[in-house]
Amino acid sequence: MGLIIKLLIVVAAALFSSYLLPGVHITGFLSAVLLAIVLAVLNTIVKPILIFLTIPVTILTLGLFLLVINALIILLAGVIVPGFTVDGFWWALLFSLVMSITAAVMDMIFARS
Numbered sequence: 001m002g003l004i005i006k007l008l009i010v011v012a013a014a015l016f017s018s019y020l021l022p023g024v025h026i027t028g029f030l031s032a033v034l035l036a037i038v039l040a041v042l043n044t045i046v047k048p049i050l051i052f053l054t055i056p057v058t059i060l061t062l063g064l065f066l067l068v069i070n071a072l073i074i075l076l077a078g079v080i081v082p083g084f085t086v087d088g089f090w091w092a093l094l095f096s097l098v099m100s101i102t103a104a105v106m107d108m109i110f111a112r113s
Contacts, residue, residue: 038081042073046073
């Protein structure tokens with residue numbers, strides 16, 4: 001049950017973020033659900049590999065390079081998920097930040113155990 005709630009929170013955060021940002025487009029609820037699943041898979045498999053490969057740059061930038069990795073994951077999801085497009089790197093970075101903040105707030109409100 002907790003996994004479904006987390007998935008729905010990410011879906012709602014993605015839809016809200018795409019509504020706020022004109023450079024991010026999600027065509028419908030099904031695309032948002034698919035986006036949430038793809039982001040979960042990419043964050044589980046690809047993101048740790050990217051973090052490991054960029055440890056020196058991440059240390060040099062005091063962790064700010066992780067924002068770049070998040071934006072790259074969003075851009076990769078834009079290539080994989082039909083119905084989800086991002087107009088560029090900066091929109092992906094902003095989408096990542098807005099979606100993370102929105103999901104964290106919604107998680108605090110709805111996913112209390």
